[in-house]
Amino acid sequence: MMPPQMRFRRRSFLGLLFLFSLSTSALYFIYSAPGIVNEYLFMVQARGMRIRENMRNIGAQVLEQVVRSAYSVNGTDYLYDFNLSDTSAPPTPYLPVGFTYLPTDICPEKLPTMKGRLKVDMSEISLSRVEKTLQKSDSTIRLGGHWKPHDCIPRWKVAILVPFRNRHEHLPILLRHLIPVLQRQRLQFGFYVIEQAGDEPFNRAMLFNVGFKEAMKDVQWDCVIFHDVDHILENDRNYYGCSGMPRHFAVKLNKYSYILPYDEFFGGVSGLTAEQFQKINGFPNAFWGWGGEDDDLWNRVQYAGYTVSRPPGDVGRYMSIPHHHRGEVQFLGRYTLLRHSKERQRLDGLNNLNYSPLVSRRSLYTNISVTLSRNLAPIDEY
Incomplete structure (x- = not known):
């Protein structure tokens, strides 16, 4: 019968061998398929950013309620600007449907044919x-x-x-x-x-x-x-x-x-x-x-x-x-x-x-x- 100390050493050796094999396989996968690895890393990062953003939004909503209460006296609401972002000029609107231009005109950048969100078809085609x-x-x-x-x-x-x-x-x-x-x-x-x-x-x-x-x-x-x-x-x-x-x-x-x-x-x-x-x-x-x-x-x-x-x-x-x-x-x-x-x-x-x-x-x-x-x-x- 193998002594307990020898069995422990053998298990430790097998465990180390398994960890070495696992880490080597992981490193090879990262080297040979970096796009897949980065995709998963970015997904994890994105979820963390989304959680932090949600927490900030919740905090902002609570703060807004507190400030609104402070700016309300005897039932009268006083104006307070909660939009702390920098103001910017409104974007140039897209041209209306039916807008006409001549062949001698420079093509506009914001045409009515540009509708916005598209339906994306990913199906394979020849x-x-x-x-x-x-x-x-x-x-x-x-x-x-x-x-x-x-x-x-x-x-x-x-x-x-x-x-x-x-x-x-x-x-x-x-x-x-x-x-x-x-x-x-x-x-x-x-x-x-x-x-x-x-x-x-x-x-x-x-x-x-x-x-x-x-x-x-x-x-x-x-x-x-x-x-x-x-x-x-x-x-x-x-x-x-x-x-x-x-x-x-x-x-x-x-x-x-x-x-x-x-x-x-x-x-x-x-x-x-x-x-x-x-x-x-x-x-x-x-x-x-x-x-x-x-x-x-x-x-x-x-x-x-x-x-x-x-x-x-x-x-x-x-x-x-x-x-x-x-x-x-x-x-x-x-x-x-x-x-x-x-x-x-x-x-x-x-x-x-x-x-x-x-x-x-x-x-x-x-x-x-x-x-x-x-x-x-x-x-x-x-």
Whole structure:
């Protein structure tokens, strides 16, 4: 029979082995599927923020009752302003239904066709079916995904850049939803899908740089929207024109419980004017894998003296298309790069970009296929 002391040591060893195995598995999951992990972390954070907000509201209601009692004398109520927020000018109203304009007029920004909240259809659909439906509703969509209004002069020329790899079920959903919205907003637009070929980890930022350079060869776009393929807007009053740039459009995402994860969050859907994007030297090229490039872009925007705007209220709501596969692995070097963001800005971006694209025109978008290489911007240079 095994002595009790030996049995205790054996159980302790097995317990430690189990904990080591569990922690190793957890760390590997965090590394290999960071998007899923962050989604759950942000959900927990959002619920905590919501609880705190509810507690503040309850406290404010109690305080209001106390103050009202203090300002009531002999049954007479004296006025007291409980709205402590900063006053601001009322927003410009949307034009009424039936408002008319001429083909020689500049397209208004707040048209009556922009109704607000949208019904979002996340069901999968083939690209060919989306092409047929949109071409049938408006045959003026040109090859390569270019369109402009004919009943007024477009106020802005907007390029939509979509980084892409193996999201074939997502792209038709995005196009089906977003193209009619941009048409109602009376913007001249073009869609560019920048597809990463090869076996290197996904480099979302470098794809945006490639897309910007290729798009500017087509048209001198006023501004550029950097748009994840799985983000579907819920409000057509989220205006994709160039006013208010730099702008973060995707403020409230359903998978984050419609709460901004942190103040400097600049991911999902963002936009800059072409001039601004060139001034900050574009995105960094050195971020391979998941995470960090949006934070670096935020830093570049701040260093250039720009202020990021966001749509008000629930206008910036988006839904995320569910993923049927695991995302990219984490880029573990992102924190080192972010610490040296300012020094790297003049070295890493549009100015050191070398690539050989394969460009093809589809009916609803221009496809830019490119094989990316780490030799473009080695991390050890910084």
